[in-house]
Amino acid sequence: MYGDAAAEYWDACKVEIATLEKMKSWEVVDILKGKHILGRTWAFKLKRYPDGRPKKYRARFVARGDQQNKDVEYKETYAPVVSWATVRLMLILESMIGLKSCQADVECAFLHGHLEEGEEIYMHMSRGFAQEGKCLR
Numbered sequence: 248m249y250g251d252a253a254a255e256y257w258d259a260c261k262v263e264i265a266t267l268e269k270m271k272s273w274e275v276v277d278i279l280k281g282k283h284i285l286g287r288t289w290a291f292k293l294k295r296y297p298d299g300r301p302k303k304y305r306a307r308f309v310a311r312g313d314q315q316n317k318d319v320e321y322k323e324t325y326a327p328v329v330s331w332a333t334v335r336l337m338l339i340l341e342s343m344i345g346l347k348s349c350q351a352d353v354e355c356a357f358l359h360g361h362l363e364e365g366e367e368i369y370m371h372m373s374r375g376f377a378q379e380g381k382c383l384r
Contacts, residue, residue, distance in 0.1 A: 259306035
């Protein structure tokens with residue numbers, strides 16, 4: 248955030264926060280005594296054109312899940328991710344038997360998970376967007 252592209256990344260942060268708020272990802276609530284509030288961080292990425300020119304500055308606002316307590320704030324973790332061997336196999340079959348494929352991108356895919364009934368996660372607000380005495384639920 249202090250480098251040559253700080254302005255571009257700040258704009259990407261504003262877009263990310265606006266997207267998450269539009270999706271009603273959280274509620275801004277008062278900080279409750281005794282509640283474990285997760286930290287937060289930004290993940291930045293610069294997408295480039297093949298010739299190396301900058302294409303898009305991306306920012307992702309993420310909760311520090313590594314700060315959660317197992318069996319208290321979560322019970323198990325699971326991420327359904329396809330292996331590259333399966334992708335290659337499907338492309339080979341597509342080619343061999345004349346199928347057609349398409350691709351899709353799910354915007355903010357990580358937000359489409361479900362919390363158990365009554366489960367709540369609290370996290371600190373991001374610097375630059377924070378409100379005194381408030382956190383995100």
